[in-house]
Amino acid sequence: MKKLLTLLTGCCLLLACSQDPKAVQQQAQQFIDEYTQQLLPLYYESALAEWDANTHIVEGDTTNAHRVKVANEALAAFTGSEENIEQARKWLEQKAQLTPLQLRQLEAILYEAANNPATVPELVKARIAAEAAQTEKLFGFDFQLDGQSVSTNELDAILKESTDLDERLRAWNASKEVGKELKDGLSELQRLRNQTVQALGYDDYFTYQVSDYGMSVEEMLDACRGMMQDIWPLYRELHTYARYELAQKYGLDEVPDMLPAHWLPNRWGQDWSALVEVQGIDLDGILEEKGAPWLVEQAERFYVSMGFEELPRSFWEKSSLYPLPPDAGYKKNNHASAWHMDLQDDVRCLMSVVPTAEWYETTHHELGHIYYYIAYSTPEVPPLLRAGANRAYHEAIGSQLGLAAMQKPFLAQLELIPPDLQTDETQKLLQEALNYIVFIPWGAGVMTFFEHDLYKENLPPDAYNQRWWELKKQFQGIVPPAERGNEYCDAATKTHINNDAAQYYDYALSYVLLFQFHDHVARNILKQDPRATNYYGSKATGEFLQGILSKGATEDWRQLLKESTGEDLNAKAMLNYFMPLMEFLKEANQGRTHTLPETLVFDES
Ligand code: X8Z
Ligand code: ZN
Numbered sequence: 010m011k012k013l014l015t016l017l018t019g020c021c022l023l024l025a026c027s028q029d030p031k032a033v034q035q036q037a038q039q040f041i042d043e044y045t046q047q048l049l050p051l052y053y054e055s056a057l058a059e060w061d062a063n064t065h066i067v068e069g070d071t072t073n074a075h076r077v078k079v080a081n082e083a084l085a086a087f088t089g090s091e092e093n094i095e096q097a098r099k100w101l102e103q104k105a106q107l108t109p110l111q112l113r114q115l116e117a118i119l120y121e122a123a124n125n126p127a128t129v130p131e132l133v134k135a136r137i138a139a140e141a142a143q144t145e146k147l148f149g150f151d152f153q154l155d156g157q158s159v160s161t162n163e164l165d166a167i168l169k170e171s172t173d174l175d176e177r178l179r180a181w182n183a184s185k186e187v188g189k190e191l192k193d194g195l196s197e198l199q200r201l202r203n204q205t206v207q208a209l210g211y212d213d214y215f216t217y218q219v220s221d222y223g224m225s226v227e228e229m230l231d232a233c234r235g236m237m238q239d240i241w242p243l244y245r246e247l248h249t250y251a252r253y254e255l256a257q258k259y260g261l262d263e264v265p266d267m268l269p270a271h272w273l274p275n276r277w278g279q280d281w282s283a284l285v286e287v288q289g290i291d292l293d294g295i296l297e298e299k300g301a302p303w304l305v306e307q308a309e310r311f312y313v314s315m316g317f318e319e320l321p322r323s324f325w326e327k328s329s330l331y332p333l334p335p336d337a338g339y340k341k342n343n344h345a346s347a348w349h350m351d352l353q354d355d356v357r358c359l360m361s362v363v364p365t366a367e368w369y370e371t372t373h374h375e376l377g378h379i380y381y382y383i384a385y386s387t388p389e390v391p392p393l394l395r396a397g398a399n400r401a402y403h404e405a406i407g408s409q410l411g412l413a414a415m416q417k418p419f420l421a422q423l424e425l426i427p428p429d430l431q432t433d434e435t436q437k438l439l440q441e442a443l444n445y446i447v448f449i450p451w452g453a454g455v456m457t458f459f460e461h462d463l464y465k466e467n468l469p470p471d472a473y474n475q476r477w478w479e480l481k482k483q484f485q486g487i488v489p490p491a492e493r494g495n496e497y498c499d500a501a502t503k504t505h506i507n508n509d510a511a512q513y514y515d516y517a518l519s520y521v522l523l524f525q526f527h528d529h530v531a532r533n534i535l536k537q538d539p540r541a542t543n544y545y546g547s548k549a550t551g552e553f554l555q556g557i558l559s560k561g562a563t564e565d566w567r568q569l570l571k572e573s574t575g576e577d578l579n580a581k582a583m584l585n586y587f588m589p590l591m592e593f594l595k596e597a598n599q600g601r602t603h604t605l606p607e608t609l610v611f612d613e614s
Contacts (some may be wrong), residue, residue, distance in 0.1 A: 033106040040096050041114050045392050051087050053351040055080040060350065062141065063342040063359060064329045066149045074141045081137045089125030089133065093118060094209075110563060114393045117562070123209040123217060132208070136201035143194040143507045148342040150187040154179060161276075161343050162332060162363050169274045169283045169365075174259050178490055181271035185493075185502050192498035195506065196470040199463055202510060215464035218511040222399050222566070226465065232578075233453035233514055236521060237484065237609055239580040240449050243587055245605045246594035247442060248486045251281060253601050266604040267488040270481075277503055278487045279451040280367075281443040287436045290417070295425050296364035301331055304362055307423070308372040311414060315544060315551030317380055324356055324379065332361040344504040345371045347378030352392045356382045370411040377407015385561030398557070398566035400512060404519035406554065409527050410544070412441070418543035435593045438540065442587050445520055452517035454484030459500055460511045471495050483612070486605050521580050522570070528582035529553070529574045539586055 058080040062073040087093070097118040104112060125133050152159050154167075167180040202214035211217040212226075219229045237244075248268065255272050256264040274283035296304060309320055333341055345360045358375045362368045381403055385395050397403030413419060417437070421428045458480050462468040468476055474493055477500045481487045493499060500506050505513050531539035534549050544550050557573055570578060 030106040033100075033103055034108060034111065037100040037103075037107055037111050037115070040100060041111060041118075041391070041393070044093060044096075044118060047087060048084075049352060049392060051080075051084045053355075055084045056348060056350040060348060060357070060359075063144065063148065063346075066145055066340040066342075067338070068149055074138075074145060077141045078134075078137055081141075082134055085125035085133050085137065086127060086130070088118075088121040089127045090122075091127050094122045094126070097122070110391065110394070113563065114391055117393045117396075120221065123206050123211060126205065126208040129205060129208040132201060132205050136198070136205055139194060139197045139201055140508065143191060143198060144342070146190050146194060147187060147501075147504065147507050148344075149340050150190065152183055152187070154183045158335070159183065160332060160335075160361075162361060165276065165367075166365075168271075168276065169367075172258060172260075174271070177271045181276070181490065184276045185497060185499055188498040188500070188502045189496060191501035191507060192470060192473065192496075195473070195498060195501050198507070198510070199467075203464055203467075213464045215461050215511045219514075222401075226461070229514060230457070230461065233457050233517060234609075234611055236449050236453045236517055236580060239584060240446050241609045243442065243446050243584075243591060243594070244450055245603055245607070246591065246598055247281075247447060248605050249598045249601050249603045250594055251284060251443075252604070253598070254284065264602075265488075267482060267486050269490050270487050271490045273487070277451065278481070278485055279448055281447050282440050283367075284443055285436055285440040287432055287440055289430050289432045290420065290426055290437070292366040292369065292415075292420075292425070293364075296366065296369055299364060301362045301364050301368075304364060304369050304372045305330055305358075305360075305376075308369075308376045308410075308414070311373065311410060311545065312376060312380055312551075314546045315554070316548045317551060317555070318383070320376075320379065321354060321356070321383075323354070324358070327355070328357045329359050330362055332363065345375050347375045347382070349378075349382040349386075349395065352395050353386055354383075366415075370408075370415065373411035373414050374404075374407035377405075377410055378403060381406055381558045384555055384558035387559065390559070390561040390563055394562040396562040398560060398562060398564060398569045399518075400515040401518035401522055402557070402566060402569075404515050405523040405526065406558065408519060409523040412445075412523065412527060413542055413544045415441075416540070416542050418537070418541050419545055422543055422545045434540070435590065438587060438590045439593070442590055445524075445583070446587060448520060449517055450484040452513055452520070455480045456503070456505070456513035457517070458484070460506070460513065464511055473498050473500060484609075518578070521578065521583055524583035524586055525570070525574050525576055525579070526554075526557075528585070539582070 055077075058073070058076040062077045065073065067073075097115045100107065101112070101115050101119070107115070127133075152161065152164060154164065161184070164180045164184045167176060171177050171180070206214050206217040211220070216226050219226050222229065224232075252264050252268055255268070256262075259272070268278070270278055273281055275281065313319055329341060332343070333339070341361070342359055343361045346358070348357045348359065349355075350357060356379050358379060360368075360371065360375060362372060381397060382395070417426065417430070417432065420426045421430070455477075459477055462476055463473075472495070474495045474497050478489055478493065489499075527542075528539050530544065530550050530553060531537050531542045534553055535542055535544070535547060537543070553573070557569065560569060567577065570576065
C-alpha cells in the first residue's frame with residue numbers, strides 16, 4: 010500500500026513536472042517559505058545566546074552555556090530534521106523544473122542539515138556542548154605574565170615592540186599556555202564534527218566545509234598549493250630578510266636557519282608587518298592620539314564616503330567594540346568578529362579595539378562583513394541566501410578596504426600625513442608584503458593542512474603538536490623557541506581551530522580575491538596606481554562593491570568574479586602588486602644564506 014502511494018505521488022509529480030513547472034515551483038516555494046519562517050526565530054535566538062556567551066564570560070557560571078545549548082539544539086533539531094531533509098531532497102529530484110534561486114535555497118537547506126542530522130541526535134547534542142565549552146575555555150582563560158594577569162592585546166604589544174628576547178619569550182610562552190587546556194576539547198570536537206557530517210554522507214568535516222565552494226578536497230588543496238607556489242620566491246626572500254634583520258635588531262651575531270617563533274611580532278607568525286616602520290608614516294602614533302572610537306567611526310566614514318549608508322543605530326548600541334576594563338568581573342571573546350544576528354537588520358561587531366595600526370585594519374575588515382550583511386538583506390535575496398558568494402568573498406571585502414585605508418593618498422586625504430610627504434615606496438611595499446604575502450604560507454599552508462590532517466586523516470592527539478610544528482617549519486620556516494612536547498597544543502591557541510573549524514583557507518583565498526578586486530578598482534575605476542589609491546568619496550567604487558555584495562549567495566561565485574572583474578580566480582594581481590619588491594629584496598639579501606628551498610616541495614606524509 011505504502012509503495013503504491015509513493016508510486017502514485019511520484020506519478021503525480023512527474024505529471025506536474027512535464028505539464029506544469031509552475032506548479033512544481035509553487036509547491037517547492039511553499040516548502041522553502043515555511044522553512045524560512047520557522048528558521049528565522051530559531052536562528053535569532055541561537056545568535057542571541059551565542060552573543061551573550063561570547064561577550065559575557067563568567068567563570069563557573071553555567072547560565073550562558075545552558076542557554077546556548079538549548080537554543081542551538083532547537084536550531085539543530087529543526088535544520089537537521091528528517092522531514093526537512095526529505096522534503097529538500099524530494100524537490101531537488103525535480104531540478105529541471107525549479108528556478109535557480111530555488112535550487113540554491115534547497116541546497117543550502119541540505120548543507121545546513123548535514124551539520125546537524127536528526128538521525129544522530131546524541132552526537133549533535135554532544136558537539137553543541139563541546140563547542141560551547143571550548144569557546145568558554147579559550148576566551149575565559151586567564152593569561153599570566155610574570156605572575157600577573159594580562160590581556161592578549163598586552164601580549165601582542167610586547168611581541169610587536171620589545172627588543173628584549175627574554176621578555177619576548179616569556180610573552181610568547183604565556184600566549185601558548187591556553188593550548189594545553191584546549192587539547193582534550195579539540196580531540197573531542199575532531200571526533201564529533203566528523204561523526205555528525207558522516208551521518209549525512211560526507212567523508213569528514215574538512216570535506217564538508219570545503220564542499221561549500223563546490224570543490225573537492227583535492228581541488229581545494231591544489232588551490233592552496235598553487236597559492237603558495239605562486240608567492241614562494243617572494244616569501245623565500247622575505248624569510249631571509251627577516252632572519253638577518255631580526256638577528257641584527259636583537260643584537261645577535263648568529264643568524265638562525267629558521268625563524269624562532271618568539272622573534273616575530275605576532276603570536277602565530279601570520280603577520281610580520283610590524284617589523285617595518287615607514288619613515289613619515291607613524292600610524293600607531295597618530296591613532297594613539299585619536300583614540301579607539303575614532304578607528305571605528307573612521308572606518309564607517311570610509312564606507313559612507315563611497316555611497317554606503319550610515320550604520321544603523323542598533324549597531325552602535327548593541328555591538329561590543331572595546332576591551333573590557335580589567336576589573337569588569339567577566340571576560341569576552343577577544344578575537345574580532347561580525348554578526349548577522351537575525352539575517353535581517355540586527356548587525357553587530359564584537360571587537361577589542363585599541364588604537365593601533367592592526368586594529369585600524371581590523372575595523373575596516375569587520376565593517377566589510379557588516380556592509381555585506383546590510384547589502385544583501387533585501388527582498389531580492391531570500392534569507393537562506395544571505396551569505397557571501399562564497400566564504401572568501403565575505404572575508405575579502407573588508408580586507409580590501411583595510412588595504413586601501415593604509416595607502417598614502419588616502420592617508421593624506423584624511424590629513425593623517427602631510428599631502429606632499431615623500432616616503433620610501435619600497436619600505437611601504439615591504440610592510441604590506443610582510444602582511445599579505447607572509448599570510449599565505451600560514452593560511453593556505455599551516456592552518457589548512459593541519460585541519461586537513463585533523464579531520465580527514467584523523468590525526469591522533471599525541472601527534473597534534475608535532476604535526477603543527479612540522480607544518481610551521483615546512484611552510485613558514487618558523488621553529489619553536491624550544492622543544493614543545495605533545496602536552497602542548499599550540500594549534501588550539503588559534504581561535505579558528507576551535508570555533509571556525511576547517512575554513513581557514515577562506516582567508517588565503519580572500520587575499521588573492523581582494524587583490525583582484527583592488528586591481529580592478531584601481532585601474533578601471535579610479536585610474537590610479539594600485540599601490541597608491543584613494544577610494545575616499547568614489548561613488549563608482551561603492552557601486553562596484555555594492556554590485557558584488559548585493560547579490561549575496563544568489564549567483565555562482567566564479568561567474569560573479571568573471572562578471573565583475575573579467576577574470577577567473579588567480580594570483581596575478583597580487584604578484585604584480587609586489588613585483589617591484591623582488592629586486593630590492595634580492596639586493597638586500599645578496600651574500601645572505603637562504604635556508605628555505607628554492608621550490609616548495611609538498612611532502613604531506
Ligand atoms: O579572523 C579574522 C578576522 C575575523 S573574520 C579578524 N582574520 C584572520 C585572523 O585573524 O586569523 C582576518 C585575517 C585572518
Ligand atoms: Zn572576517
